[in-house]
Amino acid sequence: MxxxxxxxxxxxxxxxxGMLGLGVVGSGVAQTLNEQRERLAExxxxxxxxxxxxxxxxxxxxxPAVAHGQLTDDTAAVLDDPAIAVVIELMGGEEPALSYIKxxxxxxxxxxxxNKEVMAKHGPELAALAAERGLALHYEASVGGGIxxxxxxxxxxxxxxxxxxxxxxxxxTNYMLTRMAKEGxxxxxxxxxxxxxxxxxxxxxYDVEGTDAAFKLAILAGLAFHTRVxxxxxxxxxxxxxxxxxxxxxxxxxxxxxxLAIAKRANGAVEVRVHPAFIAEDxxxxxxxxxxxxxxxxxxxxxxxxxxxxxxGSLPTTSAVVADLIEVAQALGHGGRPRPAVAGDAxxxxxxxxxxxxxxxxxMTLRDQxxxxxxxxxxxxxxxxxxxxxxxxxxxxxAQVAEIVLMTHLAREDSxxxxxxxxxxxxxxxxxxxxxxxxx
Amino acid sequence: MxxxxxxxxxxxxxxxxGMLGLGVVGSGVAQTLNEQRERLAExxxxxxxxxxxxxxxxxxxxxPAVAHGQLTDDTAAVLDDPAIAVVIELMGGEEPALSYIKxxxxxxxxxxxxNKEVMAKHGPELAALAAERGLALHYEASVGGGIxxxxxxxxxxxxxxxxxxxxxxxxxTNYMLTRMAKEGxxxxxxxxxxxxxxxxxxxxxYDVEGTDAAFKLAILAGLAFHTRVxxxxxxxxxxxxxxxxxxxxxxxxxxxxxxLAIAKRANGAVEVRVHPAFIAEDxxxxxxxxxxxxxxxxxxxxxxxxxxxxxxGSLPTTSAVVADLIEVAQALGHGGRPRPAVAGDAxxxxxxxxxxxxxxxxxMTLRDQxxxxxxxxxxxxxxxxxxxxxxxxxxxxxAQVAEIVLMTHLAREDSxxxxxxxxxxxxxxxxxxxxxxxxx
Numbered sequence: 081m082x083x084x085x086x087x088x089x090x091x092x093x094x095x096x097x098g099m100l101g102l103g104v105v106g107s108g109v110a111q112t113l114n115e116q117r118e119r120l121a122e123x124x125x126x127x128x129x130x131x132x133x134x135x136x137x138x139x140x141x142x143x144p145a146v147a148h149g150q151l152t153d154d155t156a157a158v159l160d161d162p163a164i165a166v167v168i169e170l171m172g173g174e175e176p177a178l179s180y181i182k183x184x185x186x187x188x189x190x191x192x193x194x195n196k197e198v199m200a201k202h203g204p205e206l207a208a209l210a211a212e213r214g215l216a217l218h219y220e221a222s223v224g225g226g227i228x229x230x231x232x233x234x235x236x237x238x239x240x241x242x243x244x245x246x247x248x249x250x251x252x253t254n255y256m257l258t259r260m261a262k263e264g265x266x267x268x269x270x271x272x273x274x275x276x277x278x279x280x281x282x283x284x285x286y287d288v289e290g291t292d293a294a295f296k297l298a299i300l301a302g303l304a305f306h307t308r309v310x311x312x313x314x315x316x317x318x319x320x321x322x323x324x325x326x327x328x329x330x331x332x333x334x335x336x337x338x339x340l341a342i343a344k345r346a347n348g349a350v351e352v353r354v355h356p357a358f359i360a361e362d363x364x365x366x367x368x369x370x371x372x373x374x375x376x377x378x379x380x381x382x383x384x385x386x387x388x389x390x391x392x393g394s395l396p397t398t399s400a401v402v403a404d405l406i407e408v409a410q411a412l413g414h415g416g417r418p419r420p421a422v423a424g425d426a427x428x429x430x431x432x433x434x435x436x437x438x439x440x441x442x443x444m445t446l447r448d449q450x451x452x453x454x455x456x457x458x459x460x461x462x463x464x465x466x467x468x469x470x471x472x473x474x475x476x477x478x479a480q481v482a483e484i485v486l487m488t489h490l491a492r493e494d495s496x497x498x499x500x501x502x503x504x505x506x507x508x509x510x511x512x513x514x515x516x517x518x519x520x
Numbered sequence: 521m522x523x524x525x526x527x528x529x530x531x532x533x534x535x536x537x538g539m540l541g542l543g544v545v546g547s548g549v550a551q552t553l554n555e556q557r558e559r560l561a562e563x564x565x566x567x568x569x570x571x572x573x574x575x576x577x578x579x580x581x582x583x584p585a586v587a588h589g590q591l592t593d594d595t596a597a598v599l600d601d602p603a604i605a606v607v608i609e610l611m612g613g614e615e616p617a618l619s620y621i622k623x624x625x626x627x628x629x630x631x632x633x634x635n636k637e638v639m640a641k642h643g644p645e646l647a648a649l650a651a652e653r654g655l656a657l658h659y660e661a662s663v664g665g666g667i668x669x670x671x672x673x674x675x676x677x678x679x680x681x682x683x684x685x686x687x688x689x690x691x692x693t694n695y696m697l698t699r700m701a702k703e704g705x706x707x708x709x710x711x712x713x714x715x716x717x718x719x720x721x722x723x724x725x726y727d728v729e730g731t732d733a734a735f736k737l738a739i740l741a742g743l744a745f746h747t748r749v750x751x752x753x754x755x756x757x758x759x760x761x762x763x764x765x766x767x768x769x770x771x772x773x774x775x776x777x778x779x780l781a782i783a784k785r786a787n788g789a790v791e792v793r794v795h796p797a798f799i800a801e802d803x804x805x806x807x808x809x810x811x812x813x814x815x816x817x818x819x820x821x822x823x824x825x826x827x828x829x830x831x832x833g834s835l836p837t838t839s840a841v842v843a844d845l846i847e848v849a850q851a852l853g854h855g856g857r858p859r860p861a862v863a864g865d866a867x868x869x870x871x872x873x874x875x876x877x878x879x880x881x882x883x884m885t886l887r888d889q890x891x892x893x894x895x896x897x898x899x900x901x902x903x904x905x906x907x908x909x910x911x912x913x914x915x916x917x918x919a920q921v922a923e924i925v926l927m928t929h930l931a932r933e934d935s936x937x938x939x940x941x942x943x944x945x946x947x948x949x950x951x952x953x954x955x956x957x958x959x960x
Binding site: 108402 | 552556654665667671675678680804820823826827828829830835839840842843854859864
């Protein structure tokens with residue numbers, strides 16, 4: 081751009097930035113800040129200078145995009161330098177990142193972080209600290225990579241009363257579920273291949289058990305419902321027990337199976353849960369495949385909207401961090417104050433999982449003898465759960481067993497669990513292969 | 521919310537708002553501002569008061585949400601009242617809306633508008649005027665109703681170099697195309713029903729000829745490429761010539777047909793065009809059905825992202841207008857300055873339509889005689905256009921004609937048009953039924 085504004089931008093005093101961490105994302109951010117100086121200055125209205133980067137090991141080889149003079153192993157060189165106005169935290173993990181963010185805020189610095197664990201566990205506390213001092217605390221990169229999510233919740237959707245949020249916010253598991261659905265392969269070989277491709281970590285539990293999704297949901301639900309959601313309040317169930325046949329049956333019934341992160345208003349409380357779920361395959365969210373993420377929001381004014389894109393990776397995350405930085409620099413460059421953190425808390429209670437009401441899909445192996453189905457219907461009926469449909473899928477005449485799939489009407493979670501406990505004890509029931517919630 | 525911040529919000533001096541127009545959207549906004557005062561004050565950090573609403577006819581019955589004392593038919597009562605800090609323009613149409621917006625900016629007022637025609641035609645001029653005076657000019661509601669689009673482009677995506685934008689941004693036509701695709705009905709009966717349901721206007725040309733989409737594309741392309749795009753620079757082709765059989769053939773080939781608004785970087789220029797297009801049906805954008813809108817953006821950092829939701833209607837538009845207002849009020853309430861308009865212009869040239877390169881689908885009726893296809897291939901080949909596939913769809917032995925569908929490889933628009941002119945003159949060609957561009 082060659083505008084009058086652009087020309088004057090470089091004449092303004094620069095905004096100095098300190099960065100903590102120079103891993104994959106840090107390197108992307110550093111490269112963008114160092115190589116796109118002119119464009120960023122124009123967009124920010126003033127020069128934005130990466131002043132110092134704290135790394136643990138100065139001797140480690142680094143991206144050529146960062147000059148050796150920018151590096152330090154002394155945290156104080158960033159946190160205690162009054163010339164640095166903005167601190168970008170890209171270390172990941174709870175500590176020492178949390179302490180450093182607090183120190184930065186305490187020293188009057190605006191903070192940008194991509195740290196979902198810190199924001200999920202300590203976001204409200206940090207927001208209060210920042211709000212008190214009129215400081216910005218931006219964390220667009222903590223959820224959804226390059227997909228604008230935090231900014232829309234904090235601004236564009238503010239006029240809405242949000243009733244529900246359904247999200248696919250873990251790319252690793254969505255990649256795995258997509259392969260299981262499209263190719264009919266089982267969990268273990270798909271996991272092995274995801275690990276080989278670098279999509280899944282050697283210890284995959286963080287992804288496949290829903291921990292990562294639960295952190296992100298805690299952040300999003302907190303924003304959507306203006307209330308405090310701790311990650312341990314999020315009900316969590318992973319994808320390790322899903323079988324390829326469930327995907328086949330789901331498709332026959334018109335559904336996809338996704339690891340959904342769900343937050344919903346219900347009875348004056350908020351449900352927050354991460355678990356595999358049936359979702360109608362003609363709903364756009366049900367068609368989000370591969371490593372892509374998507375967040376669907378139901379607002380009273382907007383109706384249903386959805387945000388879609390790559391939820392992770394160096395470049396998408398860099399996009400979010402740099403956007404946060406430009407926003408802060410824009411305000412500082414004009415001698416103003418960046419949008420400060422907001423510390424509101426509507427104090428909504430979290431709905432216990434036992435009280436969640438949903439529909440269920442269950443796959444069972446039964447002995448091929450009369451009356452078993454009636455006994456199951458009875459066990460469910462005793463707990464006020466009615467069956468919407470039953471389909472016999474396969475039967476093995478040699479073993480004298482048959483596989484059935486049943487779908488329930490709406491039922492409470494505690495009733496369903498109690499009913500399943502009874503069903504499991506019925507002499508005609510060999511095995512309950514899968515129980516998956518159905519999201520409408 | 522009951523927070524310390526919330527309590528103090530109502531003690532701050534209020535931000536007074538003047539509104540021009542009280543139609544469907546205006547009534548929604550007025551109702552929200554009058555009925556949700558407390559919530560808005562909390563979100564804005566200060567009271568936000570709808571001070572005065574200018575209407576043409578004071579005697580017309582109005583929504584009970586607006587007190588009679590708030591109404592006036594005197595524009596000066598809003599534009600010349602120094603107490604009013606923010607003007608919301610919801611009159612629609614080019615004039616007098618444009619003059620009023622200029623007057624408001626001239627009087628030092630921040631402006632929020634939902635007016636796509638004014639922003640498409642005069643956005644850069646108005647942004648310059650606002651930027652000069654450090655005023656906000658917000659127009660989230662001008663494109664995409666309740667879908668956050670303008671804010672993401674102006675903030676979240678700023679770090680990206682955007683290469684392409686593909687959008688479905690007219691709900692009326694997308695509703696019609698969806699019905700044609702799903703039910704196999706023709707354009708005319710679908711239009712008649714859309715009119716009956718109130719989705720299409722009595723004069724439908726604004727929607728079905730792509731005018732509305734071209735206005736919105738001019739705004740979005742200007743933002744995405746930081747350059748000036750006038751609506752008359754947007755190539756425009758409507759949906760009136762589409763036939764139900766094209767949808768059937770498209771599906772057989774793995775495509776949906778959508779009215780796409782496309783902006784792309786190509787050869788140092790920007791293509792801007794609105795026309796029906798084949799789009800792969802397994803691409804998420806191809807699955808956006810009914811009155812819904814979606815904007816897909818390819819950024820160098822984010823990769824492909826998409827925004828989806830209702831692009832029109834009183835409530836979604838209200839959501840966007842009120843969000844813009846909260847943002848302005850947040851800054852004013854804290855004694856700061858709202859994010860001012862940006863007047864950058866990269867000055868990229870607009871690519872003439874003749875030079876656009878794309879693939880084509882063509883449906884033709886041929887005389888059932890030997891050699892016709894070879895002549896067509898020759899006519900195309902003479903202009904360096906090669907055929908990717910030809911399928912004979914139907915033949916009518918009584919009339920001795922056959923319908924064929926051909927797909928080309930990439931070709932320049934001017935070459936394709938020249939080739940089609942030659943094909944049309946071939947004695948074996950009865951009719952060229954449809955020519956539709958294919959977007960990859």
